[in-house]
Amino acid sequence: MTSPVGLHRVVEPAGVLPQAARRLDARPEIGADEVRIRVERLNLDAASFRQLSEKHGGDGAAVRAEVLEIINSRGKMHNPVTGSGGMLIGVVDEVGPDSPLPVKPGDRVATLVSLTLTPLVVSDGLASWDGRSEQVPCAGHAILFARSIAAVLPDDLDPQLSLAVLDVCGAPALTARVVAGYDRPTVAVIGGAGKSGSLSLAAAVRAGAGRTVGVVPVPAERDRLVAAGLASDVVLADARDPVALSTAVAGALGGPADVTVVCVDVPGCEHGAILATADGGTVIFFSMATSFAAAALGAEGLAADVTMLVGNGYVPGHAELALSLVRDVAGVRDLFTARLTAD
Numbered sequence: 567m568t569s570p571v572g573l574h575r576v577v578e579p580a581g582v583l584p585q586a587a588r589r590l591d592a593r594p595e596i597g598a599d600e601v602r603i604r605v606e607r608l609n610l611d612a613a614s615f616r617q618l619s620e621k622h623g624g625d626g627a628a629v630r631a632e633v634l635e636i637i638n639s640r641g642k643m644h645n646p647v648t649g650s651g652g653m654l655i656g657v658v659d660e661v662g663p664d665s666p667l668p669v670k671p672g673d674r675v676a677t678l679v680s681l682t683l684t685p686l687v688v689s690d691g692l693a694s695w696d697g698r699s700e701q702v703p704c705a706g707h708a709i710l711f712a713r714s715i716a717a718v719l720p721d722d723l724d725p726q727l728s729l730a731v732l733d734v735c736g737a738p739a740l741t742a743r744v745v746a747g748y749d750r751p752t753v754a755v756i757g758g759a760g761k762s763g764s765l766s767l768a769a770a771v772r773a774g775a776g777r778t779v780g781v782v783p784v785p786a787e788r789d790r791l792v793a794a795g796l797a798s799d800v801v802l803a804d805a806r807d808p809v810a811l812s813t814a815v816a817g818a819l820g821g822p823a824d825v826t827v828v829c830v831d832v833p834g835c836e837h838g839a840i841l842a843t844a845d846g847g848t849v850i851f852f853s854m855a856t857s858f859a860a861a862a863l864g865a866e867g868l869a870a871d872v873t874m875l876v877g878n879g880y881v882p883g884h885a886e887l888a889l890s891l892v893r894d895v896a897g898v899r900d901l902f903t904a905r906l907t908a909d
Contacts, residue, residue, distance in 0.1 A: 567597075568597030568598060568599055568600060568711075568712075569711070570599060570711060570712035570713045571583060571584070571711060571712075571713045572584040572590075572683065572685075572711040572713075574591075574597070575590050575591045575592075575641075575685050575709065575711075576590060576591075577589040577590060577591050577641065583683070584642070584683040584684075584685075584711075585644075585680065585682050585683035587642075588640065589639070589640050589641050590640065590641035590642050590683075590685045591641060591685065592641040592642070592685035592686055592687045592707075592708075592709065593685075594687070594707050594709075596660055596662050596709065597662055598662045598663055598664040598665075599662050599664040599665050599666070599711070599712040600662045600665060600709055600710065600711060600712070601658060601660070601661050601662065601665050601667055601669060601709070601710040601714070601716070602658075602659045602660045602707055602708070602709055602710075603654070603656040603657065603658060603659060603675065603677065603707060603708045603709075603710065603716075604656050604657045604658075604659045604705075604706075604707055605654055605655075605656040605686070605688070605704060605705065605706045605707060605708050606654075606655055606656045606657065606674075606703070606704075606705075606725075607654060607655050607656075607701055607702060607703050607704065607725070607726070607729060608643060608652055608653075608654045608681065608701070608702040608704060609652045609653055609654065609655075609700055609701050609702070609729050609730065609733045610633070610643070610651070610652040610700045610701075610702060611648075611650045611651060611652040611700075611733070611831075611854055612700065612760070612761070612831035612854075613648045613650055613831040613832075613853060613854040613855045614645040614647075614648045614650045614651065614652065614854070615629075615699075615700045616831050616832070617645065617647050617648050618632055618633065618645070619698075621647075624698070625697070626696045626697030626698040627697055628697070629697035629698070630692050630695055630696070630697035633692065633697075633702070634688060634691060634692050637686055637687075637688050638688075641685055641686065641687075642681060642682060642683065642684055642685060642686050643681035643682070643684075643686055644681065644682040648854055648855065649682070649854065650680070650682060650854040651680045651681030651682035651683075651684075652680070652681045652700070652733065653676060653677050653678065653679070653680065653681060653729075653732065653733050654676070654677050654681065654684070654686075654708060654729075655674065655675065655676045655677075655719065655725055655728070655729045656674070656675065656677075656707075656708065657672065657673065657674050657675075658670060658671050658672060658673045658674075658675060659671060659707065664712075665710075665712060666712055667710060667712070667714065667715075667716055668718075669716055669718065673718050674718070674719045674725065675716040675717060675718050675719060676716065676717050676719055676728060676729055676732045676885075677708065677710060677714065677715070677716050678715040678716060678717055678732060678735070678879075678880070678884075678885060679710070679714045679715050679716075680879070684708050684709065684710070684714075685708060685709040686706065686707075686708045686709075687706045687707050687708075688704050688705070688706040689705050689706045689707075690704055690705040690706070692704050698909075699909035700909065701726060701729065701730070701906075701909060715880065717732060717885040720889060722893075723889065723892065723893075724906075726906055727892070727902055727903070727906060728889070730761060730902055730905070730906060731761070731765070731888050731889060731892050731902065732885055732888065732889075733761065734761045734762035734765060734852075734888070735765075735884040735885050735887070735888035735889075736852070736877055736878065736879035736880055736881055736884050737762035737763075737765055737766050737769075737827070737829060737850075737852045737877055738762075738765040738766050738768065738769035738884075738887055738888050738891060739769070739881035739883065739884035739887050739888070740850060740852075740875065740877050740881050740884075741753075741755075741766040741769045741770050741773070741825075741827050741850060742769040742770070742772065742773040742887065743773075743881065744825055744848050744850060744875070745769070745770045745773040745774060745775050745825055746773045746774060748774075748824055748825065749774075750774055750775065750776030751774075751775055751776060751823075751824035751825050751847075752775070752776060752777045752778070752779075752819045752820075752821075752823045752824050752825070753767075753770040753775045753777070753778045753779070753823060753824065753825045753826075753827065754778075754779045754780075754781060754815045754818075754819065754823035754825070754826045754827070754842055754843075755767050755770070755778065755779070755780050755781065755797070755826075755827045755829060756781045756805045756811070756826065756827065756828050756829060756830055756835060756838075756839060756842075757781070757782070757805070757828070757829035757830035757831075757853075758779075758780025758781055758782055758791055758796070758797055758800065758829070759780065759782045759787040759788075759790050759791040759794075759901065760829055760830070760831075761902065761905070762829040762852050763780065763827070763829035763830075764791070764794065764796055764897070764898050764901045764902070765888055765891055765892075765898060766827045766829060766852075767780055767796040767797050768796055768891045768895045768897070768898050769887065769891060770825070770827075771796070772891070775825075777798045777799075777819055778796075778797045778798045778799075779797055779798060779799045779800070779801060779815055779818040779819055779823070780796065780797035780799070780800045780801075781800075781801055781802075781803050781805065781811065781814060781815065782800065782801075782802060783802065783803070783804055783805065784802070785802065788800050788801075788802055790901060790904070791901075793897075793900075794897030794898070794900055794901050795897045796895070796897045796898065796901075798818075799818035799819075801814040801815070801817070801818050802814070803815075805828075805830050805832070805834075805835040805838055805839070806832065806833075806834040806835055806838065807838065808837040808838035808840075808841045809838075809841070810838075811835075811838035811839070811841070811842055812838060812841040812842040815842040816842070821844065822841075822842055822843055822844040822847065823842055823843055823844065823847060824843075824844055824846075824847045824848070825843075825847060825848050825849075825850070826839050826842050826843045826847065826848070826849045826850070827849075827850045827852065828849065828850065828851045828852060828853050828856065829852050829853060830853050830855070831853055831854070831855055832853075832855055833855040833856075833857060834860075835853065835855075835856070836851075836856060836857060836860040836861040836864050837860070837864040837868070839851070839861075840861065840864050840865050840868055840870050840872060840874075841868060841870070843870070843872045844872075845870070845871040845872070846871060846872075847872050847873070848872065848873045848874075848875060849861075849872055849873070849874045849875070850875045850877055851874065851875065851876055851877060852877040856876075858876065861874055862874070
């Protein structure tokens with residue numbers, strides 16, 4: 567008997583959900599409410615890819631070998647250091663008769679649930695991947711549960727572009743929801759030139775932000791974000807330096823932000839984000855590098871009256887919103903296209 571949340575696929579330890587498991591059963595045979603996907607490409611999340619690349623000094627072969635070892639040993643792509651994974655695109659192979667997912671065999675889909683809970687087998691040894699980019703072409707299969715989420719890829723966008731967008735589609739959706747709860751708020755997006763950051767800036771403007779600032783660490787990212795025209799202001803600051811970050815945000819906005827969105831993939835940005843946010847404001851943490859203990863204790867230590875939200879990657883309608891931003895906002899599309907070209 568299968569479980570809608572995948573408990574039957576947990577090998578060890580018994581009794582935990584698939585995301586918390588050390589190892590999953592990724593056999594290709596599906597239960598009545600499961601779906602099997604023929605995998606075409608993985609998208610490693612930014613924090614996981616950065617950690618692996620830095621660990622191996624940019625040696626792509628070593629990164630490839632470790633990713634393959636993680637998948638083979640765990641039955642899923644679940645980085646043991648960052649605790650994160652990513653998502654994938656592929657073609658639906660088989661759909662169980664009781665599956666509630668709105669897909670059929672032959673559909674090209676993106677999974678909107680993390681690879682950390684998705685049973686996965688890679689059959690080609692990642693031979694087509696050089697280990698130097700977040701997107702991983704590969705062959706194999708993956709299993710979706712009844713409580714999984716998948717989106718059929720649109721025909722009007724390149725699949726690699728859709729994969730990159732859908733990997734972070736929870737960020738703009740939650741940003742839009744929070745911004746809409748204020749009256750023309752000021753919004754700071756830390757990591758504004760990245761995937762989730764650029765989408766969040768565009769979503770904030772669409773949701774009624776009065777003024778926005780994108781925070782980036784280096785001049786090249788500043789220049790790209792200025793050219794994209796997504797923010798009222800763009801400033802340089804190291805997000806790990808609380809005073810420098812809060813000073814830069816306040817200088818651009820005329821005071822702390824009502825809403826601060828953290829989209830960077832490095833640790834140590836919690837205190838700066840809190841300090842950059844006005845009393846009564848909201849901090850949204852989308853980075854998997856966030857220490858939530860540091861955020862909670864930092865807010866207490868700063869006597870900061872801010873609401874802190876964990877971006878969980880799912881908001882109803884998140885895929886459609888993110889794809890519409892790429893279609894409608896040229897600056898977002900240009901940043902994504904340039905990133906994919908560079909990769």
